[in-house]
Amino acid sequence: MAPWTRIALAGLTFVVTVELGSRLVIALDVGRSVTESVAPNVLTATGTPIAEQVNALTDTHTIGERLHPFVGYLPALTHVRAEGPITLAAQREAHAPGSPLFSRDPEDLIVGIAGGSVAYQFALYGGGTALAEHLAAQAEFRGRRPHIVVLAAVGMKQPQHALWLAYLLTLGARFDLVVSLDGFNEVAMHATENEPYGVSPVYPRYWMQRVGPAVAAPLLGERLYLVARRADIVRSFLGSPAQHSGAAQLVWLLRDQAARRAIEDVEGRLRGLQRFEDLEFATQGPVLAGATQSELADFQAAIWRGAALQMHRNAAANGARSYHFLQPNQYDPGSKPLSASERAAAYTAGHRYGKHVPEGYPRLRAAGAELAAEGVRFHDLTRVFEAVTEDLYVDDCCHLNQAANLRLAAAIAEAIESWGGR
C-alpha cells in the first residue's frame, strides 16, 4: 500500500471507531437523541427564577420590620398613631423638634418603656396612660408632666432594649425613668426562631430570615453565572453542524455534565445556608456548640442579666433611673389561676414558646436577685396575678388584656414609689 493509503486507512479507522463507539455509548447511557431531546431540554430549563430561591430564605414573620444598623430591627409602625402621653421612639415624630424624647424642660418626666410585644401593648393599650397618671400623683413627681416613650416593639428581646437605649442616648435623647418589662421573649423565642439555623440566642429573632438573602446573594450570583455558562455551551453545540456527530454529542454531554456538577455544587452550598454551622461568626454570633438545654437556658438568663445591668449603668450615667420588671406569664407554674376561658384560649400545653418558661423563669428570678444585689432596681412581677381569677391573658403566647395592663401599671408605679428617689 502507498503511504497515503495507509494514513487514510488509519484516519478512517479512528474516525469510524470513535463515531460508532460514541453512538453506542450514548445509546446505552442516554437512550434517546441528544440533539433532539436532551440538549434543547437543558436550554429551556436554564431560566430558573432566582426570586424563588431568595423567597425560600425569607420569612413572613419579618414583614413590617426593617433592619436597623444598631438595634437589629425596628417595626415600620406605618399605621400606628400614638396618643395622649405616648410617643413611639421608632416613629419619625419622636425625632422631630418638640418631641419629649429630646425635651430639656425640667417639668417634663420622660419615662421610657422597653421590652417586647407585652411591653409594647402595655404601653399603648391602657398601661402607658395609667402609669403616667400614677407617677404624676406620686410625691416625688408632683407637678411634672409624664411622657411615655415607647422603646418596646413586637418580638424584641435583650440585648436589643439595652442597645436601643444606648443608641437613643447617643442621639441626645433624655430619659428620667426607664421601665423594662421583659423576660419572656428572652427565654421563649430562641428555640424556634434562631436555634434551628445555628444562630446565637443573643441575636434578634429570625436573624437568618433577615440576613439570609444577603448572605446567599454571592452564591445566587455564582449560580446565575454557571447557569448562563451551561446555556452557552448547549447553544453553541446546537448551532454547530457537529451536533450530528456521535463523538461531538459525547463531548458535549461530558461538558454539560461538568457544568451541571458546578451548578449542583453551588446549590449544595446554598442549601448549607439553611444551617449556619459553617458560616462566619458575624452572621452566626456567639453560640454554645454542643450545649445542653440547661446550659443554653443559663446562657439566655446571662444575656438578660447582662443587658439589665448595662441598662442600669447606662441610665445612671445619663441622669436616668432604670427599673427592671420580670414580666408575668401563664406558663410560669403558680403565676395565675387560669379561668376556664383562659385555659381554652390562652393556654396550649407544650406551646413552642411557653414550654421554655418553666426552665427559663427560675433562672431569670435568680438572675434578678443577683441584679438587685448589684444595685439594679429589679422587681419580680411574675406573681402579680397570683390571686387574680378574672380573665387577663388573651392568647396562648403571653399577651394581656387592658385590665391586666392597668394592674401592671399600678404594680410598676407602686414599685417605683417604693424605691423613692433611690
Added chain:
Amino acid sequence: MIPRETQPAWWPWILVPFLIGAALVLVGAALLEGDAAQGFQYAL
C-alpha cells in the same frame, strides 16, 4: 520492487487507530454518569 515478505504489514494501520479510538470512547463512557441526560434540578 521490495520483496513481498519484507513489505510493512497494513493491519497495524487499522489496529492502532482502532485501539486509540476505542480507548478514547471508553474513557468518555467511564466519565459519563448514568444520569448524564438529566435536565435541570430546581433545588435549594
